Amino acid sequence: MDDGYKTNIGFYLCTESYSLSENEKLSEILRAKFGLECSVHKHTNGYRLYIFKNSKDKLLSIIKPYLIEHFYYKFN
DSSP: OOOEEEETTEEEEOOTTSOHHHHHHHHHHHHHHHOOOEEEEEETTEEEEEEEGGGHHHHHHHHGGGSOGGGGGGGO
16 A cells, blocks of 8 residues: 655656556556556666656545545645
């Protein structure tokens, strides 16, 4: 449940175990199906999925039913 983190400008999902093409596909799906603004960023161990800050409210509305209360602080 906690394989990601927020920064001042958005959210990262730690998806380094996926290839670049898999991360790009996931990014496309999140954009098309949920309207999330996201991209793929290079990281030391591979690639991570980045979700822009302006998609924060939309992301929270999607995952909140599945999120345990302990992690609400990540969305302020």
